[in-house]
Amino acid sequence: MPSLSPVAHHNADPDEGWSLPAWVYHDPEFFRIETARVMRPSWQVVCHVSDVPGVGDWHTLDFLGENIIVIRGEDTKVRAFTNVCRHRGSRLVDGSSGCAKKLICPYHAWTYELDGRLSGVPGKREYPTLDMDKSGLAAVESEIWRGFVFVRLEGGGPSVASMMAPYEEMIAPYRFEDLRAVGRVTMRPRTVNWKNVADNYSDGLHIPVAHPGLTRLFGKGYGIEAEEHVDRMWGGLIDKPSTNLSERMYQKILPRVDHLPDEAQRLWLYFKLWPNVAFDIYPDQVDFMQFIPVSPTETMIREISYALPDAETPEKWRREMKAARYLNWRINRQVNLEDTELIQRVQDGMASSSFTVGPLGASEVCLRAFCRKMRGLIPESRLHHAPAPGWSHRSSVSAVS
Numbered sequence: 001m002p003s004l005s006p007v008a009h010h011n012a013d014p015d016e017g018w019s020l021p022a023w024v025y026h027d028p029e030f031f032r033i034e035t036a037r038v039m040r041p042s043w044q045v046v047c048h049v050s051d052v053p054g055v056g057d058w059h060t061l062d063f064l065g066e067n068i069i070v071i072r073g074e075d076t077k078v079r080a081f082t083n084v085c086r087h088r089g090s091r092l093v094d095g096s097s098g099c100a101k102k103l104i105c106p107y108h109a110w111t112y113e114l115d116g117r118l119s120g121v122p123g124k125r126e127y128p129t130l131d132m133d134k135s136g137l138a139a140v141e142s143e144i145w146r147g148f149v150f151v152r153l154e155g156g157g158p159s160v161a162s163m164m165a166p167y168e169e170m171i172a173p174y175r176f177e178d179l180r181a182v183g184r185v186t187m188r189p190r191t192v193n194w195k196n197v198a199d200n201y202s203d204g205l206h207i208p209v210a211h212p213g214l215t216r217l218f219g220k221g222y223g224i225e226a227e228e229h230v231d232r233m234w235g236g237l238i239d240k241p242s243t244n245l246s247e248r249m250y251q252k253i254l255p256r257v258d259h260l261p262d263e264a265q266r267l268w269l270y271f272k273l274w275p276n277v278a279f280d281i282y283p284d285q286v287d288f289m290q291f292i293p294v295s296p297t298e299t300m301i302r303e304i305s306y307a308l309p310d311a312e313t314p315e316k317w318r319r320e321m322k323a324a325r326y327l328n329w330r331i332n333r334q335v336n337l338e339d340t341e342l343i344q345r346v347q348d349g350m351a352s353s354s355f356t357v358g359p360l361g362a363s364e365v366c367l368r369a370f371c372r373k374m375r376g377l378i379p380e381s382r383l384h385h386a387p388a389p390g391w392s393h394r395s396s397v398s399a400v401s
Contacts, residue, residue, distance in 0.1 A: 013372075013375075015371070015375060015382050016368065016372070017359055017360055017368075018357045018358070018359060018360060018371070019357050019358045019359075019360055019367065019371060020195070020357070020371050020374055020375075020381050021356050021357050021381065021383065021384050021385070022350035022351075022352075022355050022356060022357070023383075023385060023386040024195070024374075024378075024381050025193040025195055025196060025296075025347065025350050026193060026296045026297050026347075026350065026351065027296060027386050028296050029389070029390075029391060029392040030296070030378070030380070030381070030386075030392070031193075031293070031295065031296040032392060033378055033380075033392050034293075034374075034377075034378060035064055035293065037377045037378055038275055038374070038377055038378070039063075039064055039275070039276070039293060040064060040152075040153040040154045041152060041153070041154045041155070041156060041157050042152060042157075042274065042275055042276065042277075043143070043150040043151070043152050043160050043163075043273065043277065044061060044063055044150060044151055044152065044276075044277060044290060044292075045148050045149070045150050045277055045288055045290060046059055046060075046061045046068065046070045046080070046149045046150070046151055047059040047061075047070060047097075047148075047149050048147050048148050048149065048179055048180075048181065048306060049078060049144060049147050049148075049149060049177075050147070050179065050180050050181065051097065051181055052070060052071065052072045052078060052149075053072075054072065054099065055072055055073065055074055055076065055114065056071070056072065056099045056100050056101055056114055057071070057072050057097075057098075057099050058070060058071040058072075058093065058097065058098055058099065058100065059071075059096065059097045059149075060083060060093070060095070060096055060097070061151065061302075062292075063153070063292060064153065064293070066082055066153060067082065067083040067084075067091060068080055068081070068082060068083065068140050068151050069081055069082075069083040069092070069093060070142070070149050070151070071100075071103075071114055072114070073113075073114040073115045074113075074114055074115070075115070077115075078142070078144065078149060079114075079115060079116060079139070079142065080139065080140040080141070080142040080149070080151045081116050081137035081138060081139055081140055082137065082138045082140060084137075084138065085105040085107065085108075085110050085112075086110070086118065086135045086136070086137065086138070087105065087107070087108055087110045087121075088107060088108065090105050090106065090107040090108075092104075092105055092106075092112070096184075096185060100114075101114075102114070102119070102120075103137070104120075108122065109122050110122075112136065112137055116136040116137035116139060117136045118132050118135045118136045118137075119132075140152075140153065141153075141155050143159055143160050143161070145159075145160040145161050145164065146171065146176035146177055147176050147177035147178070147179060148176065148288070158229065160273070163228075163229035163230055163273060163274065164230060164271075164273070166227045166230065167227075167230065167232065167271070170269075171281070173259055173260050173261060173264065174260070174264075174281055174286065175259060175308060176286070178308055178309070179286060179306035179307060179308060180306060180307065180308070180309050181304060181305070181306055182285060182304075182305040182306060182307050182325070183304065183305060184304065185302060185303070185304045186302070186303050186304065187300055187301070187302055188300070188301040188302075188303070188336075189294075189298065189299070189300055189301075190298070190299045190300075190301060190340065190343065190344075191297060191298055191344065191347070192297065192298075192299055192343045192344060192346070192347040193293075193296060193297055193299065193347060194276060194291045194292070194293040194299040195370075195374075196299075196343045196346050196347050196350075197276075197291040197299050197301065197343055198272065198275065198276055198278075198291050198370065199346075199367060199370065200339055200342060200343050200346075201231075201270070201272055201278050201291075202224065202226075202231040202233065202272050202366035202367060202370065203364070203366070203367060204222055204223070204224040204233060204363070204364075204366070205361070205363070205364065206342065207222045207235075208220070208222075210338055210339075210342055211335055211338055213242075213244060213247055213331055213334055213335060214235065214335060216242040216243065216244060216247055217235065217237055217238065217242060217247055217250075217251070217268075217331075218235035218236065218237070218238065218268075219238040219240070221235055221236050221238065222234070222235040223235070224363075224365060224366050225365060225366075226365045226366045226368070226369040228369075229273065229274045230271055230272065230273055230274065231270075231271065231272040231366040231369070231370075232269070232270070232271055233269075233270035233271075233366075234267060234268065234269050234270065235267075235268050236266055236267050236268075237251055237254075237266040237267075237268070239251075246327050246330040246331055247327075247331055249323075249327055250324060250327040250328060250331060253320050253323055253324055253327075254266070254283060254284065254320075254324045255320040255321055255324065257283050257284075260283060264283065265283060266283070267283070268280070268281070268282055269281040269282075272366075274373065275370075275373075276290050276291040276292070276293075277289075277290045278290070278291070280332075282328060283324075284307065284321055284324045284325050284328055285305050285306065285307040285325050285328065286305070286306045286307070287303060287304070287305045287306075287332075288303060288304055288305075288306065289301055289302060289303035289304075290302050290303075297347065305325075307321075307325065310322075356384040356385065357384055
């Protein structure tokens with residue numbers, strides 16, 4: 001019998017079985033580099049098309065120092081721009097949502113149409129070099145995927161649709177296009193690096209250890225997998241009644257959803273779209289969230305829930321579904337509290353000089369995939385210790401996806 005060739009071992013990545021080093025979770029220079037190479041080219045969800053239903057309706061997103069406005073034009077098309085006047089840089093609108101016939105700068109009254117065109121300049125003759133056709137609002141790349149409006153500050157990578165392609169058939173029955181917001185956007189600040197939030201979201205090993213509620217609901221049936229741009233996690237509700245009242249009532253009253261296949265009736269699905277957008281899909285609702293970097297040790301978790309309108313459904317079904325959503329919120333509020341403590345413990349522990357990298361088990365496929373992508377984009381993340389100050393300016397290594 002011929003011996004096995006050792007060639008594959010020569011090409012193996014020596015860091016494949018290891019986590020990212022602790023210093024990249026708090027280093028200011030690394031934060032600047034990952035903002036440019038990881039975050040600016042990434043897709044961020046702003047809202048659902050149902051959040052801007054009429055002409056002039058707008059929604060905003062604060063991301064990496066940019067305020068992005070998504071607005072529906074006279075032609076009903078949804079577009080995205082930076083919320084910045086082209087005259088002196090003033091913000092045009094304030095708040096997270098609203099409606100406008102035109103966008104009029106509150107500083108000098110420069111006026112923009114809903115499609116971004118500059119249409120009015122007081123004292124226009126004072127600006128002989130002004131080209132009105134070239135001075136409209138700065139456009140931001142956008143994509144509507146299954147009713148959700150995504151934007152990115154820099155392009156070049158795959159579309160949201162292509163990233164989610166492996167799961168389109170699985171997601172289709174949930175009728176994302178018909179969803180409507182439940183409540184308002186919630187902002188939850190956390191004093192941790194965004195990667196610790198993202199790592200925790202895709203970590204399956206901590207579920208039976210730190211989330212007793214989810215363990216009571218799923219038993220041993222929690223699973224994870226990693227595609228090129230998407231992590232998927234899932235757990236099916238078991239029949240054994242939970243000892244917790246909210247969980248037991250949720251198991252009992254969750255109504256059947258006729259448009260979902262049988263295998264999805266009692267299934268909780270979790271997806272993380274590279275690098276920081278996550279959405280939880282339940283039979284009763286869909287929660288979108290993103291882990292927005294604020295500083296090396298600060299993250300803003302932005303989230304909102306969506307559900308299908310139930311106004312035309314039977315009254316009993318509506319009562320059961322509303323109760324299920326409330327119980328879902330109670331269950332996941334406790335999960336969030338547990339995760340908040342976990343990620344803070346990790347962030348605090350990473351400040352110790354005794355910790356550099358940790359081993360990743362073969363089953364930790366999502367964390368392995370995340371580390372692999374980060375190392376490809378920022379090769380310095382292979383270093384177990386932070387390089388000398390100024391490394392980000394001296395680095396000439398080209399990032400590869």
